[in-house]
């Protein structure tokens with residue numbers, strides 16, 4: 001009588017099993033940030049490019065922020081805070097929450113390496129916005145508000161993983177974030193720095209200072225010498 005072959009040892013089965021194991025190992029190790037950015041991750045996180053632009057430059061008219069060239073550590077913390085709900089963000093929350101930790105890390109690295117040269121030139125103008133410029137560069141010490149550039153860098157270019165760039169971000173986005181700090185929708189700022197500043201400014205000042213930053217040209221962040 002012929003010995004019956006074990007179906008688990010047929011060459012076809014072994015080949016299929018090997019292919020599956022290799023595919024799983026790849027998926028676990030390297031989330032494909034470029035593919036998620038352009039197509040989404042297939043688990044409910046929509047394509048980032050649909051809102052943040054294919055060049056990561058954002059969309060000023062819609063208030064979608066630029067991601068290109070932002071510090072990787074900052075981007076990753078923001079995605080983590082939005083996913084956990086620590087930073088209220090109605091549109092971004094369901095997207096961030098459907099990204100795995102590895103995917104958030106890979107996307108942060110991907111956007112940080114993207115060139116800011118592609119960012120559109122600011123459409124707004126800073127001319128005639130003396131109050132905005134004053135607040136940005138000197139602050140208002142009668143209300144214990146330091147000049148924004150002391151933390152956010154010259155013209156708001158951003159400093160490292162903790163002080164995000166303001167230059168060239170959509171005015172609507174920046175003003176929205178100030179109001180979120182003021183009204184406590186956003187509580188993820190270290191030492192409550194931004195909650196103090198935003199609560200000390202009235203609506204007119206918030207609009208003036210954010211319009212001034214929105215009109216500043218986008219520059220690549222420099223590394224510490």
Ligand code: HEC
Pocket residue numbers: 036037045046047048049050051052063064065067075078079088089090091092095099107164176
């Ligand atoms: C449907 C539009 C939309 C899509 C798609 C989208 N975003 Fe966003 N994103 C927004 C909006 C709106 C905000 C501003 C959130 C807020 O109000 O705080 C934002 C904010 C962010 C921020 C915070 C930026 C900062 O300066 O603090 C990051 C990081 C981000 N998005 C990354 C991504 C990534 C990565 C993807 C793709 C997986 C993505 N977004 C997909 C609309 C979108």
Ligand code: HEC
Pocket residue numbers: 065135136145146147148149150151152162163164165166174175177178188189190193194197209210
């Ligand atoms: C003492 C330091 C400090 C000063 C001064 C300061 N900021 Fe900030 N700002 C921060 C920090 C830190 C964050 C990031 C908070 C976080 O991690 O979410 C921030 C975040 C922001 C954000 C959110 C940006 C984004 O993409 O998420 C806006 C808008 C902002 N600041 C505007 C201003 C304006 C306008 C002024 C001046 C009136 C100002 N800041 C002065 C420390 C400062």
